[in-house]
Amino acid sequence: MPLVLHNTLGGSLMPFIPLHDRKVTFYTCGPTVYDYAHIGNFRSFLVADLLRRWLESPLCECVGPRDSANQGTPTGVFGYHVTHVMNITDVGHMTDDASADGAGLDKMEEATKRLLEDKKSGRLPEGATGATGKPLDPTDPYDIAAYYTRAFIDDAKRLRLKVALDAEHDPTCMPHATQSIKGMLQLILQLLNQNHAYLAEDGACYFDTQSFPDYGALSGNTVEALRAGAGERVSDFNQRAKRSPADFLLWKPDRTHLMRWDPRRVCADDQKAVAILDRFPLHEGYPGWHIECSAMALARLGPRIDLHSGGEDNIFPHHECELAQSRCANHTDQLASFWIHGRFLRVEGQKMSKSKGNFFTARQLFAKGFSPTTVRLELIKTHYRSNSNFTEQGLIDASKQIDRWRTFLQSAEQSPTPGVRNDSVATKFADAMNNDLNIAEALGVLNSWTRDTTAPTQADAQLIRDFDTVLALLEPEDLPTDTSHAGGPDDAYIDDLVRRRTTARAEKNWPEADRLRDELAALEVEVTDTPTGPTWRRRATL
């Protein structure tokens, strides 16, 4: 059964057919870096990671590419070569749409306030540095972006996002918006030149949605419906300058913005661009949100890509607009063959929000003692098009599950028996993943198999390793992930208690042994007695 994916464009399951033989191009809308990324952000990025890992997996059979004799038919070759790009949005955007009249607070300014507070209260790590390697200056937007970008990449690597691991040796996999301004301007100028964009009275450049009949095809919106549905949230000022309410910003002239560029200077060495600038004067300012992704996808992956992913909130307006710009500027009949959108995450059954106290960044969970793989499993174990429910109990479940698989792998690797590959289990796992990434079913297959295989063989070790190229959960990780068990006992103290308990047990002094175990339990430490002596670990809680 070849891979079938749900395509937001068209709203149905469709067989995956690559543009080129065995190769896949994949663009994921990445994080904005004016705060630490939270688990909801990572759920979305992990959906992309899971898809990418599945495509590359030795269990995923490639099908023939478009416009070939074997289009869509299994080729007997396994594992695509995936070029996956995830951008870093480090341009300071406004907090609300009122910003069009200059009233909104820039998110970078907010970050400045937060970082200054963190610095004062000692929450900022020692030796935090900015964009130039010098100590972080919380008032410099480039420093803020650099600081949070590093934090993001650090978290992403711990969660085993392959694109972040790729970017270590190929930084073009994670392009930065601030380093792609020229590409954005070139796209904007092309759109102006082709009358897909216009300069309004306020000097801002807007995309002309009426010049693109397919506008709305991705989200199911129509320009009329958008106009009808628009409440007070759309400011009058913003609307007045536009030809149509649906038109969206490409370039905003603003000499006061924290991050701003002069189009003439940026495009000075591009004769064609300069010629268009003579006719359409774009003044110093900053780019619209959507154009970033159009430019970065084009620069690294070309005008036509296989896959594009993001959170469900990106469908409209972001992806709708990105698609329109890219298609008009590049003269293509499509930007991405498949648009993949993950649903939102809930926490303990509720919408995640700071006021409810259920808002978690990845690093907060690591600091609380949950391992990155535990968090990874908890975030990927639900089908990507369901609203998954992130819970403390779920983290505990995930942790136990990973332990069991690791134990299985260990005993399989130590087995003297070569064994035979269990093709039936491999096929069931692959069928589940091919069915629109049904990870929950695939994990069910994995669990039934490991439960029923009492004497795993070397072939079983290879098989679970094949599964793990997709799951990325079995390789051990460095623990503890940091030293921030602030207020808790240090390892030496716990070791001492455990040693005293071992002595008491050897002397058959059971009351003392049990008292020490209770003492450890009160410190959230669990002791396990094994044939080779006791081991312990901290219990993590939210």
Next chain:
RNA sequence: GGCCGUGUACCCAAGUGGUCUAAGGGGACGGAUUGCAAAUCCGUUAUUCGUCGGUUCGAAUCCGACCGCGGCCUCCA
């Protein structure tokens, strides 16, 4: 208000017309093991799928209404 999605046991979560008296994991309970525990192993744990109605020989699965939850409707993954 408009558009879209969703509701399965104590918790997480598959299943989208018959093989479902509903996979898998956790928890709980019983047993083996243990000084007692933990870990491990074995067993038990939804005649029922938000509510009500309809279609059908047959529905968790299709249709309708209602209730709950979530996303979007100009920069929140």
